[in-house]
Every structure is written in C-alpha cells, then in structure tokens.
Amino acid sequence: MHIETPPSEKPYEKPEGERRGLVIVNTGDGKGKSTAAFGLALRAHGRGKAVKIFQFMKVPSARFGEHRMFEQIGIPIEGLGDGFSWKSQDLERSAQLARDGWEKAKAAILSGEHFLVVLDEITYPLIYGWLPLDGVLETLRTRPKEVHVVLTGRRCPEEIIQLADTVTEMTMIKHAFKAGIPAQRGIED
Numbered sequence: 549m550h551i552e553t554p555p556s557e558k559p560y561e562k563p564e565g566e567r568r569g570l571v572i573v574n575t576g577d578g579k580g581k582s583t584a585a586f587g588l589a590l591r592a593h594g595r596g597k598a599v600k601i602f603q604f605m606k607v608p609s610a611r612f613g614e615h616r617m618f619e620q621i622g623i624p625i626e627g628l629g630d631g632f633s634w635k636s637q638d639l640e641r642s643a644q645l646a647r648d649g650w651e652k653a654k655a656a657i658l659s660g661e662h663f664l665v666v667l668d669e670i671t672y673p674l675i676y677g678w679l680p681l682d683g684v685l686e687t688l689r690t691r692p693k694e695v696h697v698v699l700t701g702r703r704c705p706e707e708i709i710q711l712a713d714t715v716t717e718m719t720m721i722k723h724a725f726k727a728g729i730p731a732q733r734g735i736e737d
Contacts, residue, residue: 569695570713571688575671575704578718579736585666585698586614592696593623597663601625602653604646604701605632605669613734628652632672646673650683660692671701674708681705 572588574581589599601618603610606627618625628649629642636642650673657665673679688697688711699708709715725731 568693569691569697571708571711572696572698573704573709573712573715574698574700574718575702575709575715576717576719577702578720579723580718581700581702582614582668584716584718585668585700586618588696588698589618589623589664589666592664593621598661599623599664599666600656600662601666601668602649602656602670603627603629603668604649604673605629607631626652629669629673643673643676643678646678650679654683654687657687657691657695657697660695662695664696664698667697667699669701670699671704674701674705675703681707684708685711 572585574584586601589601592599601623603625606612607630608627610627615625615627626649629645630636630638653665653667653670656662670679670684674681674684685707688708691697699712704715
C-alpha cells in the first residue's frame with residue numbers, strides 16, 4: 549500500500565455552469581451498476597425529489613430486496629420484462645414487453661414529473677435489437693432540462709455514452725461467483 553499526504557488545497561475548481569438534468573450511465577462487466585443507480589434514487593428521494601425506477605429485465609411481480617425497500621419508502625419501481633433472455637420462453641414476447649415498457653419510461657421522462665428516472669438494465673433490450681436506439685437517444689435529447697436519467701447495463705451503446713454527461717464503467721477485478729460461491733440474498737438480488 550502506498551501512503552499519501554492528504555490534500556491541503558481543494559483539488560478542483562467549482563464549476564460555473566448552469567444546473568440541469570444529467571444523463572448518467574453505469575456500464576461494464578463489474579458488479580454495482582444497478583446498485584449505484586439505486587443509491588442515486590435514494591439520495592434524490594431523501595431530498596424530497598420525485599423518483600421513478602423502471603427495470604427492463606425484471607418481471608412486474610419481482611420481489612427482490614430493492615422492490616421491498618422502495619415500496620416501504622414510497623419510491624415507485626416497475627418491472628417491465630419477463631426475466632433475462634436465457635429464462636424466457638418467448639423472446640418475441642420479451643421484445644414486445646421491452647417496447648411497451650419503453651413507452652412507459654419515455655412518457656415518465658418527457659412528462660417532467662420526476663427529478664430522476666432510472667432505466668435499469670435498458671442496455672440489454674437495446675443491444676438485442678428490441679428497442680430502437682434512435683428513439684431512446686431522441687428522448688434523452690428532448691427531455692425536460694431538469695430531468696435526470698440513469699441508464700444501466702453491460703455494453704452500453706457508444707451513441708448513448710457520447711450523449712451522456714457522466715459515464716462510469718464498472719470493471720470486474722474479482723467476483724465470488726467465479727470462485728463457485730452462489731449469489732447471496734441481500735447482496736445480489
């Protein structure tokens with residue numbers, strides 16, 4: 549480990565630009581993309597801001613830990629899919645659910661009623677060709693200026709990365725699953 553001297557001066561200048569809604573992307577093969585987005589949702593909700601979460605790969609009846617908690621504190625979270633593709637019995641149905649779900653998410657973004665809209669796992673329906681990228685890009689470009697949008701999922705399309713204000717790539721360095729340890733409820737659910 550390398551020991552550092554704590555900074556004695558602020559390491560950056562305060563930006564002078566206008567406050568506005570941001571497009572934030574959490575992508576990459578590492579763990580934490582959705583978790584980071586949910587943390588932002590909690591932060592915004594804690595400030596009294598309206599938040600809406602759409603999960604493109606989770607079923608509407610999902611009862612993972614985040615669903616239970618968000619329900620308790622009043623953050624709406626909606627599953628729009630029927631699970632990951634390897635669990636699906638009908639990929640055309642999965643594609644239609646993604647398209648129908650996108651219409652709901654698009655309406656929420658464009659309404660301006662939410663400070664933050666989370667599009668969890670949206671990259672999958674995009675890269676599978678279930679959603680037209682141009683429609684998502686257009687919605688992000690034309691959203692009300694105060695609306696923040698977070699998109700999560702692996703292999704985020706480059707066009708979204710270019711449009712985004714903040715992009716974080718989660719890199720897997722080590723994962724318990726690779727060592728044969730199964731997913732833990734409350735950690736990976």
